[in-house]
Amino acid sequence: MHFFRALGLIALSAGLAVAAPVMAHTRVVASSPAAAATVSNVRSVTITFNEAFMPALSGLEIVMTGMPGMAGHHPAMKMAGVKVAPSADHKSLVATLARPLTAGTYDVNWHAVGNDTHRMTGKVSFTVRK
Amino acid sequence: MTALELARFALYADLGLAFGVPAAAILTGARHGPPVLRPFLVGTAVLGLPLSMIGYLLLVAQMAGTGIGDLDWQLVRDLTINSAVGMAFAVRVVVLCVAVAIGLIARRGQVWWTACAGIALATLAWSGHAAAGEGALALPRLGADIAHLLASSIWLGALVWFLVQLWRRGGTSNDTKAALTRFAGVGSVLVMVLGATGLVNLWFVAPVGVWANLALTDYGKLLVLKLVLFAGMLALAALNRFVLVPMLNSSGSGEDARRGRLGLRLSIGLELCAACAILALVASLGLIDPGSA
Numbered sequence: 001m002h003f004f005r006a007l008g009l010i011a012l013s014a015g016l017a018v019a020a021p022v023m024a025h026t027r028v029v030a031s032s033p034a035a036a037a038t039v040s041n042v043r044s045v046t047i048t049f050n051e052a053f054m055p056a057l058s059g060l061e062i063v064m065t066g067m068p069g070m071a072g073h074h075p076a077m078k079m080a081g082v083k084v085a086p087s088a089d090h091k092s093l094v095a096t097l098a099r100p101l102t103a104g105t106y107d108v109n110w111h112a113v114g115n116d117t118h119r120m121t122g123k124v125s126f127t128v129r130k
Numbered sequence: 131m132t133a134l135e136l137a138r139f140a141l142y143a144d145l146g147l148a149f150g151v152p153a154a155a156i157l158t159g160a161r162h163g164p165p166v167l168r169p170f171l172v173g174t175a176v177l178g179l180p181l182s183m184i185g186y187l188l189l190v191a192q193m194a195g196t197g198i199g200d201l202d203w204q205l206v207r208d209l210t211i212n213s214a215v216g217m218a219f220a221v222r223v224v225v226l227c228v229a230v231a232i233g234l235i236a237r238r239g240q241v242w243w244t245a246c247a248g249i250a251l252a253t254l255a256w257s258g259h260a261a262a263g264e265g266a267l268a269l270p271r272l273g274a275d276i277a278h279l280l281a282s283s284i285w286l287g288a289l290v291w292f293l294v295q296l297w298r299r300g301g302t303s304n305d306t307k308a309a310l311t312r313f314a315g316v317g318s319v320l321v322m323v324l325g326a327t328g329l330v331n332l333w334f335v336a337p338v339g340v341w342a343n344l345a346l347t348d349y350g351k352l353l354v355l356k357l358v359l360f361a362g363m364l365a366l367a368a369l370n371r372f373v374l375v376p377m378l379n380s381s382g383s384g385e386d387a388r389r390g391r392l393g394l395r396l397s398i399g400l401e402l403c404a405a406c407a408i409l410a411l412v413a414s415l416g417l418i419d420p421g422s423a
Contacts, residue, residue: 025262025419051264056208057193113193116262117215118419121195 026053026114033126040129045095047110047124052090057113059084060093065125066105076107103130131414134192137185139413141254143406144181148174148229149247149280150287152240157284157316158291158309167294171243172233178226178250186219189257218256225249251283252276258416259335271334278327281320285363286409288313289402296395302378302387310375310394317367324360335420349420356411359404366401370394 030048033039047060062079081098093110108124131139151167190206191198210216229246232239255261260275292313295306332353336344344350374397377390 025421027421051262054193054209054213056205056212111195114262115214115264116259117189117193117257118417119193119195120419 025116025118026051026112026120028110028122028124031108031124035124036126038127038129042101042126042128043097043099045097045108046092047108048092049112049114050091051114053086053112053114055086055090057119058086058093058111060095060108060110062095062097062101063107063109064101064104065107068103068130074104079106101128103128131410133198134185134188135410135413135417137181137188138257138416139410141178141181141185142409142412143286144174144178145247145251145254146279146283146286146409147290148178149244149251150283150285151291152244152287153248153280153284154288154291154313154316155309156240156244158288158312160305160309167291168233171247172230175226175229175233175247175250179223179230182219182222182226185257186216189215214261215256218253222250222253225253248280251279255279259420260331263334267334271331274327274330274334277323278331281323281327282408285317285320285324286402286405288317289398289405293395293398293402296391296398302391307375307379310370311379314371314375317371321364321367344420347420349415349418352411352415352418356408356415359408359411363401363404363408366397366404370397370401 027050028035028047029050032044032046033042045060045062062082064077064079065074067074079097079101083096085094085096086092087094093112095108105127106125108126109121110123111119111121113119148171152171155167187198187201187206190209191201193209194202194205196202210220225246229243229250232243232246236242255272255275258275260271263269263271292306292310295309296302332341335349345354374390374393377386378394380386380390
C-alpha cells in the first residue's frame with residue numbers, strides 16, 4: 001500500500017507542478033531590499049532561497065558599486081563589518097550591517113549549496129538613496 | 131571531463147560492478163558465487179575506497195568554490211558529520227571496508243557481500259539531484275533514484291558476467307546457457323524498473339509541462355543522448371534474447387551454437403560500450419543545472 005500511496009503522491013505533485021518552471025538547485029525567491037529596488041535606511045540584507053542550503057557552504061558579501069556623483073569612476077568596494085547568519089530554517093541568509101548603508105548602488109553577491117551539492121552563485125542589486 | 135566528473139564516472143562504474151556482477155550472478159542462478167570473480171570483486175571494493183575519498187574531496191572543493199589544494203579540513207570534517215552527503219560518504223567507506231573483509235575471510239558470503247556493495251552504491255544517490263527533495267517527497271525521490279542505481283548496475287554487472295563466461299575457453303557450459311536464458315525474465319523486470327524510476331526522477335527534476343523545453347537545454351540534450359543509448363541497449367538485449375540465445379541453445383549442428391556464441395560476444399560487448407557511455411553521461415548530468423539553457 002505504501003508503494004501505491006507514494007505513487008499517488010508523486011502523480012499528484014507532478015500534476016500540480018505542470019505549470020511550474022524547472023525546479024532544481026538553489027535559487028533566490030525573495031530578497032530585502034528587493035532586486036532593483038531603491039530604498040533608504042538599510043540596516044540588514046536578507047536573501048531567501050527556494051530550498052534549504054548548507055550553512056557552512058553558503059554566504060554573501062555586499063559590494064558598493066557606485067556612489068552618487070561618481071558615475072563610472074567608483075571602484076567596487078566590499079563592505080566591511082557585515083555579519084552573515086543563516087535563518088533557522090536555513091532558507092534565508094541574513095546580513096546585519098554595523099551601520100546603515102550610505103547612498104549608492106550595491107551588489108549582494110551570494111553563494112549557496114543546497115542538498116543536491118551544487119554550488120550556485122548570483123547577485124542581487126539595489127540602490128540606496130539619501 | 132572535469133576531475134569531479136571523472137571521479138563520479140569511476141565511482142558509478144566501480145561500485146556498479148562491485149554490486150552488479152554478484153547480484154546478476156545470484157539472480158541468474160549461480161548459487162555460491164563465481165570463485166573466478168572473487169579477486170575481481172575484492173579489487174572493486176578496495177578501489178572504491180580511494181575513489182570515494184577523492185570523489186568526496188573534489189565534491190567538497192566544488193561546493194566550497196575552491197581548488198582541491200585549498201580545501202579547508204575543518205569544513206571537510208564539519209560536512210562529513212553534519213550533512214547528508216557527508217554521512218552518505220562515511221557510510222560508503224564503512225560498508226566498503228566490511229565488504230573487503232567479507233571478501234577476504236568468508237568463503238560463502240556472497241549475499242552479504244552483495245548487500246554491502248548495494249548499500250555502498252545506494253549512497254551515491256545523495257550526491258546528485260535526487261538529494262534535493264524536501265518534506266514528504268524527499269524519501270520517494272531518493273528511493274526512486276536508489277532503485278534506478280541498483281537496477282542499472284545489475285544490468286551492467288550481467289553484461290560483464292556474461293562476457294566473462296562467453297570468453298572462457300572450452301565452449302559454453304550448460305550453466306552459462308541456463309543463466310543467459312534465465313536473464314530474459316530478470317532483464318524485463320530491470321527494464322521496467324529503469325523506465326518507471328527514470329520517469330519519476332525526471333518528474334522531480336522538471337514537471338511534465340516543460341519536458342519539451344528541457345530538451346533544448348544542455349541537460350536535456352545529454353539526457354536525450356542517454357535515452358538514445360538506452361534504446362540501443364534495449365534493441366541489443368532483444369536481439370540477444372530472441373535470436374542469439376536461442377541460437378546458442380539450438381541442439382542442431384554445432385555451427386548455429388558457434389555463431390550464436392560469437393554473436394553474443396559482439397552484441398554484449400556493444401551493449402557494454404553503450405552502458406559505459408551512459409555512465410559517463412550520468413557523471414555529467416548530475417552536475418548540470420537543468421534550469422539553465
